[in-house]
Amino acid sequence: MALPTRKIGSDDVPIPGLGAMGMSGWYAGWGDTERNIATLKAAWELGCRFWDTADIYGDKRMWENEELIGQALKECNIPRKDIFLATKFGNWQNEDGSRVINGKPEYVKAACERSLKALGTDYIDLYYQHRVDKNTPIEETMGALKELQEAGKIRYVGISECSADTLRRANKVVKIAAVQIEYSLWETGPETNGLFDACKELGIAFVAYSPLGRGLISGSVKSRADLTPADNRWKHPRFSEENFPKNVELVEELAKLAKQKGVTPAQLAIAWVHAQWDGILAIPGTTRVERLKENLGSLKVTITPAEMAEIRKILDSFPRAGTRYPEAMMKDVNV
Template sequence: MNLRKLGSQGLTVSAQGLGCMGMTFAYGPVDDTESIRTVHRAIELGVTLFDTADMYGPYENERLLGRALKGRRDEVVVSSKVGNEIDDNGGFTGRVNGRPEYLRKSIDGTLDRLGVDHLDLYYLHRVDPDTPVEETTGALAELVAAGKVRHLGLSEASAETIRRAHAVHPVSAVQTEYSLFTRDVENDGVLKAVRELGIGFVAYSPLGRGFLSGRINSVDDLPEVDFRRIAPRFQGENFDRNLQVVRKVKELAAEKQITPSQLALAWVLAQGEDVVALPGTKRRTYLEENVAASAVALTARDLAALDAIAPHGITAGDRYPAEQMVFLNG
């Protein structure tokens, strides 16, 4: 797999990373053994970027990734995220916390759970509306100075916030949802801002939370305990409208003799050398399918066809339930 730069501070990663959230969180039953094998297979296939967060579990995802990477630390880039507040009992508070004291406390727990002495990339998971981003970034910069973190990132931040944070300390990566189903960053100034500032862009959920894989034809195809069962895009008429888009993606993929997932991932990778795709999976079979998308070359005709099939705004329903939407584009 080819490599891409994230920012101008020296961070280089594989064009596709591996999002580890679903290995312990949000997407139904888990299998630690298969998840660890998936991480190991990813390394074999040239994936270097592994993404987790303290809130995934909470904490269990970092612990699992730490076990999977034991003895392999020098081969990988480890990123985690902080800011979705977790109380002293390990429960979610429903708040976002970007206060310096919270960040200083959180990093030590993350490093311990991962079994590493530093993070390669540390993101502010969501922007705290009650703490100036300059204060938050200043505290994160302290972690860089202390050697606990090498590079800083932001997740789901607005263009203005990105500029303000970057003025305090260089930001290497901005992580935001981006796919044929979610093209907001093309129009809200985020992609423009990161490119002007020389920041890399990490596209999470590049398969539209699995919708673009073409494997989900009914909400009944999802496990009983699965975040997507309450996600607006998977509900009622929204689901039916979105399925029509997926069917057209499947048709084009069939013409190219690739899977819908590979077509959707190839589209993300074609959006620029500064874009890194972060598909998540907990199974080796899906991992191998996803990695193969890096070899798919899309023609100008293919890209035009996909623009016609899935223009900005085509997707029905919000990305998250209403109570979570308020923390986006912070």
């Protein structure tokens, strides 16, 4: 089945993509290899072939999620060229959970080699700097990525969680094909912090991560009791005891609108992201075939201008409560 596509560089990339992070950690329900592989296989079969991973995705272990992707490609006999494979480097996690942001050129090259090994491939389609290293000039990190591109190890260069200013500097060293930032009905920061403008001006694709608000907008987390002790969302201020009830008010309003339209909240959320402009690609995450299919159903949803205005009114009436990340991690975003 051929899905509609949007441009990343000169490639036509199918939308929506598939975020694989939750398969190997972070949220409830991770770690079921059989189910994860079945979901990846179904994604390939259904034409959902823009897959997103990172070297840090894993439960206190680096490369776990990349290895899962490599395993799925091999076990399911998925031709490598069928998948537009994106991964990320530079956000190292120690076993105790502490992190080191590293954009040093020698590290970038070593990280790429390690990810190629984990993925079981000899090239990466889109290689993002996951977090910007404040101690290494962006020009140096981008210089290393340019060399990797020239060596054929990576096809396109991306940056995740950069500021518009950093993006412009980076794009002078090497052509940036995509930025990846949180963007959803729950997080609209890039509309006003200059990132949408910079992407449009420079012809850079905008990859919207957590388009389902980490499961809140899609309704899979209805109460804090839905979060198991191992679920990382406990740490997110938007899921805190104080903020969660306020955020649920927004979700309930959006769910009413979805119901009126005869679509699911997840479908409305993904369709809304894609409706913003044709340079956006959403990468909803799921570990379940049924939800993957539901999310692909977002492609059939059209949102009228009147509905767009209504949604905007809802977003303005129910401002999001809490920051996107815990304080210790907020310092590493929009850098």
